[in-house]
Amino acid sequence: MGIAEPILQKKFDELQAQVCKTWNGLEREAVIEIVRSADYAAYIIQCASEADNSLNAVARDELRLILLGVAPALATFLPLIKGGRGLPFGPAAPQTARWIDRMLFEFGTLARMRRFAALERYGLARSEMVDVATMRIEMNAGVGELMDVHAARWLTAETMRRVALMQGPTRDSAYVESLLDATSTVHDGWFINYEGHPELIETYRQRAMIDVLGCAEAEALPHDAMIGGRPFAEWRTLCVAALGRVFNHVAYASRLMTRFPALSIRNLLTVPVLRRDARAVWIEAGDQPKHANDTIAHLALDAQSIASWQHHHEIPAPFYVDVGGGWLLLPLFGGLLNPVCGLVRTLRLRHTRDWDKAVDGREVYFREDLKNHFGEPRFHVPDHGMTLRREDGSHITDVDAAILDRQTGDLALVQLKWPDIHGMSPKERESRRLNLLKANEWVDRVSSWVDGRSARRIAKALGMPDGASESKPPTLMVIPRYAARFTLNDHLDERACWVAWPEVVRMRTENKEAEAPLFDLHRDFKSGGSLASYSRPEDFTYKLRGLDVLVSAL
Structure with missing residues (x-):
């Protein structure tokens, strides 16, 4: 361990203590707003930027830092939730949203720096104090590793292209928009309300199939490998159904914003649901009643499962967030960022014996x-x-x-x-x-x-x-x-x-x-092959609660 880890841990403890004091007794409200911020960030990165291609690199990285802050923020609040019969869910106050975004940005910056510091244990970075208020972290550039990452992204895009070809032509966009408009309205002047439509469900299920099969995690186990009482292919199909509902919801929210520009997209993305109603949705979709609770549990994030995401420096990828009292939030960010990795992580942790047998x-x-x-x-x-x-x-x-x-x-x-x-x-x-x-x-x-x-x-x-x-x-x-x-x-x-x-x-x-x-x-590729040309990026300084962290690549 180098000098960076204990210093950054102290900064994290200070931030955690501050936000716990600020939201004492309002932990469920804090979790709701954290999920709203995460959904908004993922929506802008994955959906809105696709439409107008206006998101620059700096703005994208700021949103990613917000997402990196989700795991430590939820790890702070989820264990403190005591439940309650109702759920304090209403329109997001702009001032509160800005506060939560700043908190997540700070948590995310700390999360990134703590991962950089953790690399020092494996010879991939080194840290030093330049002065009492400035730390320098130098990291190995990792050109070869980045080349493999780019190749993996190419394979993801190629897989998605091939799946899309097998799906056949997509439905006419004007027709889809007409269905969205005919089956949706604004509830109480600020919230989303829609009936759904079979053709829309199938449209977004097909799109979800493309995204799911494009994930590397979708091939984590052989299709017929039994884990947790079901073949892996069946678990993967659950991700398709869950992501289809995410795409369906995003489409409705986007159309409402087009029709009613005065609405706040932040209010339209995150939806609460009673656990019993979520279970009924799965049963209606064809899941066996004896499996429905288990399905939700494997796709959900709660006070116990959040720790693993934070420990591994990952952005969580749930389809549900348990906020106690029989209530769940239906987040979008997990499905939009990676619709399979959350399930795969849960299967590996909960069914270790099945997993070890299946990987053979x-x-x-x-x-x-x-x-x-x-x-x-x-x-x-x-x-x-x-x-x-x-x-x-x-x-x-x-x-x-x-x-x-x-x-x-x-x-x-x-x-x-x-x-x-x-x-x-x-x-x-x-x-x-x-x-x-x-x-x-x-x-x-x-x-x-x-x-x-x-x-x-x-x-x-x-x-x-x-x-x-x-x-x-x-x-x-x-x-x-x-x-x-x-x-x-x-x-x-x-x-x-x-x-x-x-x-x-x-x-x-x-x-x-x-x-x-x-x-x-x-x-x-003899002995790994030659490395691509590398231009050393400029140094970047992160601001952390009275500490400047200068990050540079070797």
Whole structure:
């Protein structure tokens, strides 16, 4: 631990004590306004900016800091809620909204700085006091890691594009708007009221399907893996239904703002609901009555589950927030930001044994993905892994997959890595990095077993069909599902290519006619590949309760 963490912890404690004193006895009101601010920030980032494209980088980052403040703010107030029969829900006062936004911005700035400080534990940053009122945090730029992030974003966009094509043409926007207008009105001069419509429900369900399947978390487990008493595919379908309702609500709110510009969008986004009514909605949508309460519990945020989000420096992603007394809030920000990660986190934490059993099926799924992108008749990918043994029959190591290119004679022996997604947690990130580095031992063992033999001889030894080259050796590949290049200057054995799965998909999608794709991958990603050009960003100073924090990238 460096000097930054204890100093920032003290600043956090001071802020927490201040806001608790200010909202003493009004904790439920505080949570309502926090969710309203989060919904507004997510709405502007994800929806309003899509329409006019006017949100600049500075404004976007300010909204993101508000969202980063949600976890510590809710962790402050949710445990203090004592419930009550009613719910103090009314129009948001502009002065209160501004106060809550400032509080969340300060919590969010502290959350970002505390994550930067936590990176120091893993050699990714260093901190020092310049003077009594100024701290400097220098961080590793992480160019390689950023390259993997960009590749993952490309794969998300490509997946969404393909799902959208399968959905077919969308409904005419003018017709959709007419349905929205015909089935909605303003309640009590400030709130939203709508009846809904079957065509609208289906329209936004289809859109939700695109977004859900575009999330990396949507493939966290095999479709048929049983967890918490249901197959993972069924859990994912619940996210589609919940996100469809979010999109439906956002559409109604946006249309009301168009028709009645004097309304406040902040008042239209967040809606309260009794738990029993939320349960009835799920049953009406087809969820079994015995499962409905469990469905809500897995999609909800409460005083117990908020701690994990704060600990891992994440923005929460719920479809419900429990405010006690049988009342729930229906937030939009979780679904708009990531409609699957909240559920996946809950499944992993609540059903650890099921989860650990289910992840064993990822390798089979990964091989099927390889076969989809390296298909017959040109390529051959066995539908099983292979075991390498010494002459005495003792075990050397396993080869998770192999790819034979009959056109070029190239043969690749592959180790597949599919860890859980680590998100913003430095601790989880370090675990994934160390797990990846274990593949160095695999590369060494396989290289020793190959021992200069040709691709043809190796293919024959592994029971693969003819077509491998007699003049070329096999190549070795380590393919992690998400990240192959971490920030530290790790040694990745240069006898193998280390390439994240999104990069493989991008190469096979954008260069379908490549003459020698296996050779190209090995050339471009040998030992992780070369880094993109990097322009050091300007230093930035964050203001924290009497302390200036100067952040710079090395």
